Amino acid sequence: MSRKDISGHAVGSLVIEGKTKRVWDIPSGDGGSSSFVLIESKDRITAGDGAKAHDLTGKAKVSNATNAKVFQILNSAGLKTAFVKPAGDNAFIAQKCQMVPIEWVSRRLATGSFLKRHPGVPEGYRFNPPLQETFFKDDANHDPQWSEQQIVSAGFCFNGVTIGKGEVDYMRRATICVFEVLERAWRSRNCALIDMKIEFGVNNMGQILVADVIDSDSWRLWPSGDKRLMKDKQVYRNITGEVTQSHLDEIKRNFEWVAEQLDHLTPPYRCMVVILMGSPSDEDHCRKIMECTRALEIPTQMRVTSAHKGTGDTMSILADYEGAEMPIVFIAVAGRSNGLGPVLSGNTCFPVINCPPVKADNVDRDIWSSLNVPSGLGCTTVIHPEGAALAAAQILGLHNHLIWSKLRVRQLQAVASLKAADKKLREQ
Known part of the structure; x- marks a missing residue:
């Protein structure tokens, strides 16, 4: 070679x-x-x-x-992609894939070619959930739109993987997931992701991966949701007549602006989960919660304090975290007579989740102690440690697109695992 x-x-x-x-x-x-x-x-x-x-x-x-x-x-969100690492200024290394010759397009707003294909739909019509379309890659015929049935009927096979209904369904779901992850990220910079296209490939191990390139040629991006401020390749498409050097300079500045903004889409986490346990004997239960939050890369701390035996210390710990100037979710781990969660909830406006370390011999009393809180308190109760961690993550994800993205990808992976298990059984 x-x-x-x-x-x-x-x-x-x-x-x-x-x-x-x-x-x-x-x-x-x-x-x-x-x-x-x-x-x-x-x-x-x-x-x-x-x-x-x-x-x-x-x-x-x-x-x-x-x-x-x-x-x-x-x-970082956990999506399976072919991208490995940059390789100098003009190149990157990726897993070798046989490419599926389909462009997978997601649309949040109706604009561009969609309006030409669907006369009568006003520009800006909002798709909830995002609309997903597929186009066969064929320049000579201007990439005709294909249905799911056409893709399946084509009988594509790449690296031993036949593209059937299950594979098409996964790629459709993954396409929407990619769009929503990036949409949330751009929203943090007050930019609206209008639509975008991606492609998939199958690597040598038979895995379907998001592949090819995703750059300013791949999407419509409108700062402040204003079409007049577009920063994508549509600026180039819209030029009529001669394309001047001034036009090209403007397009390059737009592309540079996009690349610079992307540096701000992965900020350091400014949030925390604080697990407070009423007794050091509850540490194993608390560590199960922390394993789940840290798997989502959420900063997590554990503390020991008793609302019954050391109320003043509990209030002091609470005040320290309230002054940290960041979103915080408290998880209270206390059994028997659970005063920790209700006391925290009655003295803070931050979310409080009860996760009692239930034992088989008194499970009903431990759960009832956490459920039957005084009126005026909003602390919820979640029994399983993973459930408490995910509930905290969902709360923090409302204002942190990085956490939200990890949760969104977990949903995709759960569906993919079920489909893979079902396919394995059918093939036995």
């Missing part, structure tokens, strides 16, 4: 070249082909299936940075 150097990495043969990128094979240590490729961006912008195209100096660097930041958000 002949080799050359791209972005400081030794690569082998050219796998495929598109309008805006090249895909290079990465050799294995024994000189053969590895399970990875290097995807190199070009300083090229196109529209209309390539009918409109211009060189745009610096676009490759900006697009590569944008793509890396987007996939890092998706990977």
Whole structure:
């Protein structure tokens, strides 16, 4: 296998070249082909299936940075993607995939080609949940829209995986999940993600992964929800007549703005779960809660305090956290006569969740002690440690898109696991 150097990495043969990128094979240590490729961006912008195209100096660097930041958000949320790591200014390394020749489009608002295909629908019509559409990748026929039935009937098979109804359903669900994760992220910067497209590939192990490139060519993005402020490739599509250098400079500035904004979409966590236990004997129960919150990367602390035996200390601990200037959820772990949760709830406006460490010999009394709280208190009771952790995460996720994204991806993974188990049984 002949080799050359791209972005400081030794690569082998050219796998495929598109309008805006090249895909290079990465050799294995024994000189053969590895399970990875290097995807190199070009300083090229196109529209209309390539009918409109211009060189745009610096676009490759900006697009590569944008793509890396987007996939890092998706990977940190737990989504399965082909992206591995950046490889210099203009390229990145990804798992080698056989690509499913379908563009998966999610739409929050009706605009663009959707309006042409659906006359009578006003621009800005909002889709709840996001509308999902699929298009067969065929430049010669302008990427015709395909139904689920057409995709299944095509009989696609990649790396031993036949694309049937289950696979299409997973990709549809994953497409919506990707959109919602990025929509929440952009909302934190007061930007509306209007629509976007992604692609999937099947790696050498038969896993379906979000693949290809996601950059400013992939979406419509309107700051403050205002179409007039669009920062995406639609600016280029909308140019009529001659495309001047001034036009290209504006487009590049827009793309650079997007890449810079992405740096702010993964801020450090400014929230916390505080687990207060009434006795050190409850530590094992509390650690089960903390394992779940830390799996979601939520900062978590454990404290020991008794509302009955050390009320003043409990109030002092509460005051310290209330002055921390961040969202906090308290989880109270106390059995028998549970005064900890109600006392906390009666003295703070932060959420309080009871999670009593129930024992088999007095389960009914322990649960009743946490349920039968005085009037005027809003502390809830969750019995299972994982349930208490997830309830706290859902509360914090209302204002933290990183936590919300991890919860959203967990939902996708739960469905995918059930489908995989069902498929395994059917194939026995």
